Amino acid sequence: MTVSLTRGRRAARLATCALALSASMTLSATGADAAARVFPLIGNGGFETPVIAAQEFYDTGAAIGAWNVADGSVDLIGPEGPWRAARGRQSLDLSGNRPGTIEQTFATRVGRCYTVSFALAGNPYGPPSVKTGYARVTNGSLVAQENFTFDTTGKTPENMGYVRERFTFCARDTQATLSLGSTTEGVYGPVVDDVAVIPRRHCPGFGLNLGVGVGVGVDTSSSWDD
Numbered sequence: 001m002t003v004s005l006t007r008g009r010r011a012a013r014l015a016t017c018a019l020a021l022s023a024s025m026t027l028s029a030t031g032a033d034a035a036a037r038v039f040p041l042i043g044n045g046g047f048e049t050p051v052i053a054a055q056e057f058y059d060t061g062a063a064i065g066a067w068n069v070a071d072g073s074v075d076l077i078g079p080e081g082p083w084r085a086a087r088g089r090q091s092l093d094l095s096g097n098r099p100g101t102i103e104q105t106f107a108t109r110v111g112r113c114y115t116v117s118f119a120l121a122g123n124p125y126g127p128p129s130v131k132t133g134y135a136r137v138t139n140g141s142l143v144a145q146e147n148f149t150f151d152t153t154g155k156t157p158e159n160m161g162y163v164r165e166r167f168t169f170c171a172r173d174t175q176a177t178l179s180l181g182s183t184t185e186g187v188y189g190p191v192v193d194d195v196a197v198i199p200r201r202h203c204p205g206f207g208l209n210l211g212v213g214v215g216v217g218v219d220t221s222s223s224w225d226d
């Protein structure tokens with residue numbers, strides 16, 4: 001009986017350790033995107049500020065929480081607006097009254113790599129069906145950019161078809177500016193939401209030996225992963 005009790009306690013301790021390991025693995029499995037939402041390097045990644053009802057337009061020089069409208073016009077969409085957000089209650093059409101660009105500056109550590117991640121869809125209410133735009137990081141002498149497209153064919157306001165876009169850069173300076181812009185003519189542009197900048201523990205294939213100019217690694221999934 002004593003031996004059985006000892007084994008039982010040991011088994012319980014092993015089970016506790018296994019549970020802790022499982023929890024740790026589960027946390028890792030959720031991906032760096034989830035961790036970035038807890039410790040964000042940028043503010044208002046979900047465009048939840050300011051709180052609006054349906055939709056509001058912001059032109060050059062305006063602020064949307066921590067974001068600045070650097071050029072053109074953008075359209076903030078609220079919960080009573082024309083479509084559903086990828087996460088939370090609000091999202092942003094990068095073409096408001098005309099194509100627009102937003103930007104935000106954040107701190108980086110020289111030599112460390114970061115992944116820019118965001119949910120992408122398109123305004124389904126008007127042409128063209130294929131929306132185009134870009135995400136760009138300017139960090140000292142480095143410019144890292146992903147040009148993106150999104151086809152709204154078959155998409156609806158209730159099923160926007162968000163996909164997860166990602167690209168990675170390795171910092172050369174202590175500050176970086178992230179820009180998200182529309183290159184879609186007209187007023188029906190690409191829609192972005194759930195923007196995050198994620199520090200990487202390891203970044204194989206990237207380093208300070210990248211040439212001056214564009215240095216970009218792209219990891220684009222075919223569907224929006226939560």
